[in-house]
Amino acid sequence: MSTATQERFAAALTDRESPVPEGLTSWTAPRPERRFGVYRNNVRVGLTGALASRFPATERIVGADFFAAMAGEYVAADPPRSPLLLTYGDGFADFVAGFEPVAGLPYLPDVIRLEAARSRAYHATDAAPLVPERLAAIPPERLGDIRLQPHPSTAVLRSPHPVVTIWAMNAEGGTPHTVETWIGEDALVVRPAMLVEVHRLPPGGATFLSALAEGEPLGMAATLAMAETEQFDLTRNLAGLLTTGAFTAILPEDDHDA
Incomplete structure (x- = not known):
């Protein structure tokens, strides 16, 4: 032929x-x-x-x-x-x-984008998440200068619709129901281990994580998030950063070795 x-x-x-x-x-x-x-x-x-x-x-x-x-x-x-x-x-x-x-x-395209991010995360390269002890070892005065390596599966999705809620109630095992409060939701998609996880991000969390994933130092990422909303809580977002497994390493590694 x-x-x-x-x-x-x-x-x-x-x-x-x-x-x-x-x-x-x-x-x-x-x-x-x-x-x-x-x-x-x-x-x-x-x-x-x-x-x-x-x-x-x-x-x-x-x-x-x-x-x-x-x-x-x-x-x-x-x-x-x-x-x-x-x-x-x-x-x-x-x-x-x-x-x-x-x-x-109008929310349907963002549901599709969330599902696409989940499938990409599922097939992403495996990597061990950053352990909390690694971040805790950084002197407080240097914490704002560190940069983090995002997990290969990490993706952030911003939506003016309650996309995480809508996706969750229509995913396997979910139960469709009326969305009482129609507000935008930002999502973090990540696969730190075997299963793909979807997390609803707190105020400013999408800006914070996106800035870190793009290579901004932690201090600048926090500044950008605080400029976006007064509701940004750095402690809460740092805890989420570690518990979700969205990052794998502190960069450059040799700057923070004992």
């Missing part, structure tokens, strides 16, 4: 209205419409199933049938560009943000 034929074949797989690509034949027919239609349907079903596996809470929110239809539209608009499907759907949230049938669910 020539390169041009392969390209036409790939393009036709996700376009339900596309005819059998030119140059494609089978031993039973010069233009095997039925065979190609079956194969195209199998590809579509397989890709929508991959999306459903990656975004189960989203599927539960909109229902299996609607999700399959929405995922099918996404597959047609943004087919996979790699044979590895672990990250397929990274653009799903942006697609859904512009998908008119779910315009009444």
